[in-house]
Amino acid sequence: MQTKAKHSLQRTMIIYFLLIGFASLLVGVEFIIDTHGHELKDELVLNYEKYSKKEIETDDIFIPIEKLRNKAILMIIIIMAVMIIVLTMFIKNITEPLQHMIEVSREISSGDLSQTIKIHSDNELSELGNVINEMSSNLQEIILVSKTMCSSGEKFYTQVSDILNRQSLNPEQITEVRKKIAQLNKNLNLLKEFTDYFSFYSVKE
Numbered sequence: 512m513q514t515k516a517k518h519s520l521q522r523t524m525i526i527y528f529l530l531i532g533f534a535s536l537l538v539g540v541e542f543i544i545d546t547h548g549h550e551l552k553d554e555l556v557l558n559y560e561k562y563s564k565k566e567i568e569t570d571d572i573f574i575p576i577e578k579l580r581n582k583a584i585l586m587i588i589i590i591m592a593v594m595i596i597v598l599t600m601f602i603k604n605i606t607e608p609l610q611h612m613i614e615v616s617r618e619i620s621s622g623d624l625s626q627t628i629k630i631h632s633d634n635e636l637s638e639l640g641n642v643i644n645e646m647s648s649n650l651q652e653i654i655l656v657s658k659t660m661c662s663s664g665e666k667f668y669t670q671v672s673d674i675l676n677r678q679s680l681n682p683e684q685i686t687e688v689r690k691k692i693a694q695l696n697k698n699l700n701l702l703k704e705f706t707d708y709f710s711f712y713s714v715k716e
Contacts, residue, residue, distance in 0.1 A: 520634040523604060527597045534593040538586040545582065551575055608636045616643060624651045653702075660698045667691050 545551060554575040561567045608630045618626040624647050628640035671688060 520605070520636060523634065527601060530597055531590075531594060534590050538590055541586065542583060545579055551579065604632065604634075605636070608632065608640075612636070612640055612643065619643070619647050624654070656698075656702050660702050663695055663698050667695050 555572070558567060558572045558574065562569065562572050611630065612628055615626045615628045627644050627647070630637045630640045670691060
């Protein structure tokens, strides 16, 4: 199985958080520059002087602060917009595929091996989906071999029982029994090859 996009999901998560961090950093830097610059102070002092000379009203003194407040509101809206965009991308690229994988895995665990996981992306989630699909395919092969083995065993038991119920066996009947035993042994070996491929839990005493 190919792994084309190794750690791409990790890079995607980093990009999402960097986008939020970068937007927050820009807003913070802009706010610091506005509050610590000389323009705000000079404008407030100038307005106060105009107010002292009664050239402006009381409310006009705080116009620079109102502008700063409006700018802060705009910055908050920008951050919220970035967060909504990132959240939407997160849900579409990560949460929805995970939910799809959970639902299909539940169907597989309940016995419906016809279900397959379909994720149209090149990241770790797609790789995990392919692994689950491959596991489901292996289970189907084992079940088919087991069914074939059970069917062969039932037929063998019936045929051998019929032969043994007879009073005597001729050479042809003995040869037929040996062939059926050889075929059953072949099927058993095939099933053993499948089961030997897997590792099972072991209880340590």
